[in-house]
Amino acid sequence: xxxxxxxxxxxxxxxxxxxxxxxxxxxxxxxxxxxxxxxxxxxxxxxxxxxxxxxxxxxxxxxxxxxxxxxxxxxxxxxxxxxxxxxxxxxxxxxxxxxxxxxxxxxxxxxxxxxxxxxxxxxxxxxxxxxxxxxxxxxxxxxxxxxxxxxxxxxxxxxxxxxxxxxxxxxxxxxxxxxxxxxxxxxxxxxxxxxxxxxxxxxxxxxxxxxxxxxxxxxxxxxxxxxxxxxxxxxxxxxxxxxxxxxxxxxxxxxxxxxxxxxxxxxxxxxxxxxxxxxxxxxxxxxxxxxxxxxxxxxxxxxxxxxxxxxxxxxxxxxx
Amino acid sequence: xxxxxxxxxxxxxxxxxxxxxxxxxxxxxxxxxxxxxxxxxxxxxxxxxxxxxxxxxxxxxxxxxxxxxxxxxxxxxxxxxxxxxxxxxxxxxxxxxxxxxxxxxxxxxxxxxxxxxxxxxxxxxxxxxxxxxxxxxxxxxxxxxxxxxxxxxxxxxxxxxxxxxxxxxxxxxxxxxxxxxxxxxxxxxxxxxxxxxxxxxxxxxxxxxxxxxxxxxxxxxxxxxxxxxxxxxxxxxxxxxxxxxxxxxxxxxxxxxxxxxxxxxxxxxxxxxxxxxxxxxxxxxxxxxxxxxxxxxxxxxxxxxxxxxxxxxxxxxxx
Numbered sequence: 302x303x304x305x306x307x308x309x310x311x312x313x314x315x316x317x318x319x320x321x322x323x324x325x326x327x328x329x330x331x332x333x334x335x336x337x338x339x340x341x342x343x344x345x346x347x348x349x350x351x352x353x354x355x356x357x358x359x360x361x362x363x364x365x366x367x368x369x370x371x372x373x374x375x376x377x378x379x380x381x382x383x384x385x386x387x388x389x390x391x392x393x394x395x396x397x398x399x400x401x402x403x404x405x406x407x408x409x410x411x412x413x414x415x416x417x418x419x420x421x422x423x424x425x426x427x428x429x430x431x432x433x434x435x436x437x438x439x440x441x442x443x444x445x446x447x448x449x450x451x452x453x454x455x456x457x458x459x460x461x462x463x464x465x466x467x468x469x470x471x472x473x474x475x476x477x478x479x480x481x482x483x484x485x486x487x488x489x490x491x492x493x494x495x496x497x498x499x500x501x502x503x504x505x506x507x508x509x510x511x512x513x514x515x516x517x518x519x520x521x522x523x524x525x526x527x528x529x530x531x532x533x534x535x536x537x538x539x540x541x542x543x544x545x546x547x548x549x550x551x552x553x554x555x556x557x558x559x560x561x562x563x564x565x566x567x568x569x570x571x572x573x574x575x576x577x578x579x580x581x582x583x584x585x586x587x588x589x590x591x592x593x594x595x596x597x598x599x600x601x602x603x604x605x606x607x608x609x610x611x612x613x614x615x616x617x618x619x620x621x
Numbered sequence: 622x623x624x625x626x627x628x629x630x631x632x633x634x635x636x637x638x639x640x641x642x643x644x645x646x647x648x649x650x651x652x653x654x655x656x657x658x659x660x661x662x663x664x665x666x667x668x669x670x671x672x673x674x675x676x677x678x679x680x681x682x683x684x685x686x687x688x689x690x691x692x693x694x695x696x697x698x699x700x701x702x703x704x705x706x707x708x709x710x711x712x713x714x715x716x717x718x719x720x721x722x723x724x725x726x727x728x729x730x731x732x733x734x735x736x737x738x739x740x741x742x743x744x745x746x747x748x749x750x751x752x753x754x755x756x757x758x759x760x761x762x763x764x765x766x767x768x769x770x771x772x773x774x775x776x777x778x779x780x781x782x783x784x785x786x787x788x789x790x791x792x793x794x795x796x797x798x799x800x801x802x803x804x805x806x807x808x809x810x811x812x813x814x815x816x817x818x819x820x821x822x823x824x825x826x827x828x829x830x831x832x833x834x835x836x837x838x839x840x841x842x843x844x845x846x847x848x849x850x851x852x853x854x855x856x857x858x859x860x861x862x863x864x865x866x867x868x869x870x871x872x873x874x875x876x877x878x879x880x881x882x883x884x885x886x887x888x889x890x891x892x893x894x895x896x897x898x899x900x901x902x903x904x905x906x907x908x909x910x911x912x913x914x915x916x917x918x919x920x921x922x923x924x925x926x927x928x929x930x931x932x933x934x935x936x937x938x939x940x
Contacts, residue, residue, distance in 0.1 A: 432855070432859075434855075456859070456862075457858055457859050457862060459833070459851060459854055459855050459858070460851070461833070480847070481847035482846075482847055482848060483847060483848055483851045484804070484848055484851070485851070487851070487855040489859055512779070512781070525802070526800075526801035526802050526803060527802060527803055527804050529801075530779060530780070530803050530804065530805070530807070533779055534752065534754075534779050534807040535856075537777065537779065538751075538752075538777050538809045541777060
């Protein structure tokens, strides 16, 4: 059912995009003669209006007729190539968050300036964040306040959450709330997060190896076997129903994309571990994935650990 | 959401069927003038196909243009619906182990009797018996072995299950295996399961928005600890709360042998099993509330809980 919900979200998202007018990735905006160019010279100007990020690296990788180059964007939006009249092929690539665009056979006349706009679609995707569980291990019995800041509303929390959880926590991780005690705090949200992750990293694991892969990964990170069991019994039964899965982990600060945790008193260490996974028909098609290195945690001082995850669709590129 | 789920189910069924010679669930067999009818009258005759049970007094529940009716089959095979000429939309329901049948709008002329076949396919999907979790609390550190004899298919176990689980359990419920410590044993399997008509008479109606309070109350009556309740509630409430209304039926102790039998050595003093069978529902549904027995936690006690989500119960099925 959860799976379906994600599908639904993705489907809606896709439909919404389709309702908008279709904008081709490459379109000729202007073509005019420039007598100041040499008789055997032509100039392409490519503008990129669809790139939306704030990091400001603004370097486009491109190839012209098979030779690879890079160009810095002028005014953060365009670059020019001086070439010869005739037919040229281009490819443009910005980063892993955007589609690559190919423009085959653009014909340009001598002494012309042709201006094209190139649309690099953002391929980051919305997901539903499932079952994050938070464990807290203070060094002494401590009154702790935990706030979860998400983009959307929390759809479910346990124990109940009113703007925050205020509980007494024992060093063994037992969470005391009046008469009741718990091992973890649970939250779930159904907002759509646009996740940035590099689709070329991760692992393709056949279903019979999923449990041992998860045990190894969780163990390397530093989860206790009890914590591992909570994670594995939640996720593995869903994953082993497919021939295999692509598995990618987002660790620590990378998880701020899902939600932010405000904890008072401030823990000495906060570790977060999220898994993105997609069903695969054949794991051998994904041998190119670069395995992730998992940095081990040390549980020194007041330590907080959270895990969560989401089943996602492969991007259209990966399906091919 | 519900709609999509149903569509998906139907889609799956259709694809599966089409592979091996698809039969439409409703097909027109005959259309003829019936001289006993006036021009303002028409009769649909629905001939029921494909039901294989031994019931000799089959009753079909159907809806015509949204109104719910019941019909006893004549010769255990067909029933007639007297109506007016024009377009009519039907739904047919027999039992929960057969797929519900939905018609397009069927057009009938005045003075005509139209005969249709209505094919009821058996539901052959399996529900996952989801997340049975076993906790063990011996009075002192005890070497224990646990076997589960599962009725369903494709079992999944955690930790790994080489024919049985063997570990040392402590009084606070920690299960110490050779290299690892766990709080519970976990298994899951696929099994086709439906409550009987009699079982459907008892249970609870739980509003999605009240699911936490509902389960806290029932599980407290059952005697679960707050930690056990948290495991149960965090697993099931996110699912229950997506529906406006749910039907919930609990099965206890030996009743749960239909899912799996537990063999535990040494023999516990008390084993308490609680399975929650539930469906989203649409429409009014009256049930007699079940009594929740209290778990006895004295001596060596064992708790197992699990559950199955079943397909939506629509008002057409509800008497």
